[in-house]
Amino acid sequence: MTETLDVETEVPEKASQEGEMYTWHEGMEWNPVERIILERRSVRKYKDKQVPEKLVRRILEAGRFAPSAGNSQPWKFIVVRDREMIEDMEKYVRLRCKVLKFMLNWQTSPLGKFAWLYSQMGARLMPNLMHPIPFGATALIADGKLKLFHGAPTVILILMDTRGAAKPPVDVGICGQNMILAAHSLGLGTCWVGFVEVFKFGTKWNKKLGVQWPYRLVEGIALGYPVAKPDGMIERELQEVDWWEDGRKRTVF
Numbered sequence: 001m002t003e004t005l006d007v008e009t010e011v012p013e014k015a016s017q018e019g020e021m022y023t024w025h026e027g028m029e030w031n032p033v034e035r036i037i038l039e040r041r042s043v044r045k046y047k048d049k050q051v052p053e054k055l056v057r058r059i060l061e062a063g064r065f066a067p068s069a070g071n072s073q074p075w076k077f078i079v080v081r082d083r084e085m086i087e088d089m090e091k092y093v094r095l096r097c098k099v100l101k102f103m104l105n106w107q108t109s110p111l112g113k114f115a116w117l118y119s120q121m122g123a124r125l126m127p128n129l130m131h132p133i134p135f136g137a138t139a140l141i142a143d144g145k146l147k148l149f150h151g152a153p154t155v156i157l158i159l160m161d162t163r164g165a166a167k168p169p170v171d172v173g174i175c176g177q178n179m180i181l182a183a184h185s186l187g188l189g190t191c192w193v194g195f196v197e198v199f200k201f202g203t204k205w206n207k208k209l210g211v212q213w214p215y216r217l218v219e220g221i222a223l224g225y226p227v228a229k230p231d232g233m234i235e236r237e238l239q240e241v242d243w244w245e246d247g248r249k250r251t252v253f
């Protein structure tokens with residue numbers, strides 16, 4: 001069954017004029033858009049209350065309007081709000097994480113030096129996934145210490161069209177962040193769930209969700225009403241920025 005989008009708002013016909021929204025002046029507070037960006041935090045505990053469908057549709061709309069290389073819009077969304085299905089996906093990923101931990105974690109695996117060998121191979125084949133942070137999280141999920149969707153009642157899965165122009169993973173990241181910021185602005189909590197990629201170590205979920213070439217499931221977004229208020233603005237690492245102007249370079253923070 002196909003339904004048209006009903007978000008109860010008009011998409012603005014023309015872009016706002018320069019300076020029309022928030023004109024900067026010395027000593028100005030963070031404006032509402034900046035606050036949404038700075039205050040957003042990943043939420044890992046949700047209320048047992050479903051998000052109204054209209055809000056989910058507004059969030060998808062924010063994703064749809066993301067910029068993309070050559071305007072190729074290399075994404076597709078799947079919304080899952082079926083509790084049982086969410087739990088099944090969670091169980092599936094936990095089981096796969098257990099297998100990965102058994103195969104690759106040479107410090108704990110009964111496979112001993114074979115696990116070390118497999119981990120060396122894994123580090124070459126999927127260096128980003130074998131980074132200590134996701135690898136540590138794999139063990140936490142395997143041990144049931146980290147949830148996959150954190151009890152969120154709605155999950156948005158983002159598929160990437162692998163034929164997208166130039167850099168589809170970047171486009172998909174921007175698209176997801178649009179949705180995450182829109183959700184935060186609507187009083188909802190979100191968490192990126194990169195671990196949905198574990199579905200690729202099997203066929204069950206790609207089949208069930210109808211994920212087919214040229215699409216690939218790359219990210220998930222857990223969505224719901226946060227339990228308690230997220231931490232708000234947390235400091236980030238200060239990064240040096242090389243700043244070129246008037247023929248010379250400065251370093252700024």
Ligand SMILES: Cc1cc2nc3c(=O)[nH]c(=O)nc-3n(C[C@H](O)[C@H](O)[C@H](O)COP(=O)(O)O)c2cc1C
Pocket residue numbers: 040041042043044191192193194195196219
């Ligand atoms: C691409 C991506 C994948 C992520 N995957 C997960 C995940 O699988 N599980 C999780 O709990 N958090 C995940 N996160 C959330 C990060 O851990 C989080 O953004 C980071 O620690 C910074 O915290 P903040 O979002 O509260 O600012 C992911 C974030 C990104 C951008």
